Amino acid sequence: MLNxxxxxxxxxxxxxxxxxxxxxAFAGPPQGWDFMPLDxxxxxxxxxxxxxxxxxxxxxxxSCEKTNRDSFSDPRVIEHYKKHFVLAYGDSESGKRLxxxxxxxxxxxxxGVKLKVFGTPFFYFMEPxxxxxxxxPGYQSAEEFLLFDRYxxxxxxxxxxxxxxxxAGA
Amino acid sequence: xxxxxxxxxxxxxxxxxxxxxxxxxxxxxTPQGVGGHxxxxxxxxxxxxxxxxxxxxxxxEDDHSGAPQVxxxxxxxxxxxxxxxxxxSNGEEAYEPAIxxxxxxxxxxxxxxxxxxxxxxxxxEGPGPATVLAEDGARQVTLAGDDAGQxxxxxxxxxxxxxxxxxxxxRIAGRAVELAELAVSVAPLQSHAYQGYPTAxxxxxxxxxxxxxxxxxxxxxxxxxSRKTGGAFVAERQLNEHNEPPPDEALDVRLGSGVMRxxxxxxxxxxxxxxxxxxxxxxxxYAVWGAASADGGRSFGTNAIVQDDLGSAVAQWHAxxxxxxxxFVAAWDDTREAWGDESESGDVIxxxxxxxxxxxxxxxxxxxxxxxxxxxxxxxxxxxxxxLVWISREDLSAPTRLFYTRAHREx
Numbered sequence: 332m333l334n335x336x337x338x339x340x341x342x343x344x345x346x347x348x349x350x351x352x353x354x355x356a357f358a359g360p361p362q363g364w365d366f367m368p369l370d371x372x373x374x375x376x377x378x379x380x381x382x383x384x385x386x387x388x389x390x391x392x393x394s395c396e397k398t399n400r401d402s403f404s405d406p407r408v409i410e411h412y413k414k415h416f417v418l419a420y421g422d423s424e425s426g427k428r429l430x431x432x433x434x435x436x437x438x439x440x441x442x443g444v445k446l447k448v449f450g451t452p453f454f455y456f457m458e459p460x461x462x463x464x465x466x467x468p469g470y471q472s473a474e475e476f477l478l479f480d481r482y483x484x485x486x487x488x489x490x491x492x493x494x495x496x497x498x499a500g501a
Numbered sequence: 502x503x504x505x506x507x508x509x510x511x512x513x514x515x516x517x518x519x520x521x522x523x524x525x526x527x528x529x530x531t532p533q534g535v536g537g538h539x540x541x542x543x544x545x546x547x548x549x550x551x552x553x554x555x556x557x558x559x560x561x562e563d564d565h566s567g568a569p570q571v572x573x574x575x576x577x578x579x580x581x582x583x584x585x586x587x588x589x590s591n592g593e594e595a596y597e598p599a600i601x602x603x604x605x606x607x608x609x610x611x612x613x614x615x616x617x618x619x620x621x622x623x624x625x626e627g628p629g630p631a632t633v634l635a636e637d638g639a640r641q642v643t644l645a646g647d648d649a650g651q652x653x654x655x656x657x658x659x660x661x662x663x664x665x666x667x668x669x670x671x672r673i674a675g676r677a678v679e680l681a682e683l684a685v686s687v688a689p690l691q692s693h694a695y696q697g698y699p700t701a702x703x704x705x706x707x708x709x710x711x712x713x714x715x716x717x718x719x720x721x722x723x724x725x726x727s728r729k730t731g732g733a734f735v736a737e738r739q740l741n742e743h744n745e746p747p748p749d750e751a752l753d754v755r756l757g758s759g760v761m762r763x764x765x766x767x768x769x770x771x772x773x774x775x776x777x778x779x780x781x782x783x784x785x786x787y788a789v790w791g792a793a794s795a796d797g798g799r800s801f802g803t804n805a806i807v808q809d810d811l812g813s814a815v816a817q818w819h820a821x822x823x824x825x826x827x828x829f830v831a832a833w834d835d836t837r838e839a840w841g842d843e844s845e846s847g848d849v850i851x852x853x854x855x856x857x858x859x860x861x862x863x864x865x866x867x868x869x870x871x872x873x874x875x876x877x878x879x880x881x882x883x884x885x886x887x888x889l890v891w892i893s894r895e896d897l898s899a900p901t902r903l904f905y906t907r908a909h910r911e912x
Binding site for chain 1: 538539541543564569594596640641697698714716718719720721756757759761780783784785786787816818819897898
């Protein structure tokens with residue numbers, strides 16, 4: 332159902348405007364990565380025809396910090412994700428505003444409501460158009476992120492489910 | 502799963518009956534625009550509906566003019582509907598309004614507008630002139646009003662070291678809102694990197710009790726404090742109890758389970774309640790938790806979950822709180838009745854507190870069903886009548902509609 336919801340909002344989001352940053356949150360995406368608000372990321376993705384990797388976290392989230400330390404510090408993950416994806420980040424408690432392509436201007440917290448982010452971290456992979464590809468809730472190891480990269484960037488999602496991809500030896 | 506659905510189907514009507522509310526037919530507060538637009542009931546303290554002895558006022562933000570702006574409708578006691586609708590904001594963009602009663606037939610509203618906090622007085626003649634309460638990155642304003650017309654505002658404001666809260670009492674001079682004093686800090690910023698989303702309520706001895714989100718520890722905690730007008734806020738105390746990471750994730754960092762959007766209210770007996778969204782049970786997302794104070798907000802008791810077990814499997818959002826005669830009413834939205842519904846809908850839920858515990862949850866009959874019905878705000882008037890506003894949309898991306906109803910307790 333979440334994929335259906337993402338599918339509905341994605342075309343609107345991809346036409347979005349720049350975010351108005353108003354909430355000086357502290358914890359968040361890993362240091363040294365170039366994450367941006369989702370609306371800006373989708374605009375860049377559409378222009379550059381690159382897929383989007385959305386990281387939905389929360390200020391002070393233990394599993395987010397564990398992911399940052401364990402997985403986003405891995406040189407292979409850094410190299411592949413920076414090369415293959417436009418990176419987006421949202422905070423499920425933040426009052427930062429972003430504008431959807433429908434024209435609706437909402438906070439990142441409200442985006443979390445729309446995306447049913449019941450826990451963090453929550454990761455989404457999207458087409459350059461914003462169409463959802465696959466999502467990954469909860470902590471992910473570096474190996475898992477590399478598997479997602481192979482599945483998405485290799486275009487395997489067009490022919491196989493993630494489970495089929497795993498079963499085939501990924 | 503089928504068994505659980507059957508249990509839901511059997512139990513919910515019982516809960517609704519036991520909750521003892523009789524709802525009137527809802528009224529739509531704004532005409533539906535061509536092509537649709539988006540209403541939002543969003544803001545610190547969720548003070549979007551105010552019930553005074555002279556009538557009802559509702560404030561919200563929508564973009565039907567082409568940009569987000571803030572509006573108000575008022576209904577005087579002798580009116581059947583809401584005949585008067587006014588645009589309050591007059592800048593490029595405006596968000597997150599709050600409104601409180603400021604005496605019979607009088608209201609005061611405040612909102613964020615172009616990085617300022619702006620306020621206006623409203624009565625049957627319409628709004629008075631706009632007054633800027635705070636500039637330079639001010640936002641997240643909330644208001645507290647009492648029966649005597651006493652009004653205070655609390656807002657967040659950028660500072661070089663982060664974001665802090667300021668508060669000031671307000672007065673109405675003619676039809677204009679004025680700061681009755683210089684704004685004071687709610688809590689020192691020195692070790693407070695971020696204070697935000699305040700909520701405030703008056704207590705009978707004339708103190709203003711304030712609660713807020715605080716990120717100084719590297720994760721969000723809730724704090725509260727109070728002061729008498731003209732005085733300083735007392736040292737803040739923590740409101741939420743649970744903020745340590747689970748043992749298996751004992752990282753060498755300062756982290757917590759997640760809390761946000763605290764609400765405060767006072768009943769006619771002077772009791773104070775706080776509720777907020779709390780993710781201490783991470784498996785089901787945010788739930789509504791609360792705490793009670795019997796000493797006018799000087800201290801709060803043990804945290805207690807607000808919603809009943811039927812809501813434990815889904816996340817709760819947009820918690821709101823009202824106090825009045827006979828106790829408190831909490832409202833929120835969740836998807837407990839959406840299993841198998843591909844529209845991912847939510848419904849408005851309420852729970853009433855009259856003694857020590859919260860009632861069984863009631864899925865509001867006129868704010869549930871197909872599509873999304875959520876983002877509620879509530880107020881109780883002097884007769885204990887519940888006033889409820891909420892957003893309705895076909896799904897979470899569709900254009901919105903804004904509704905109001907009132908409900909009487911059935912004894």
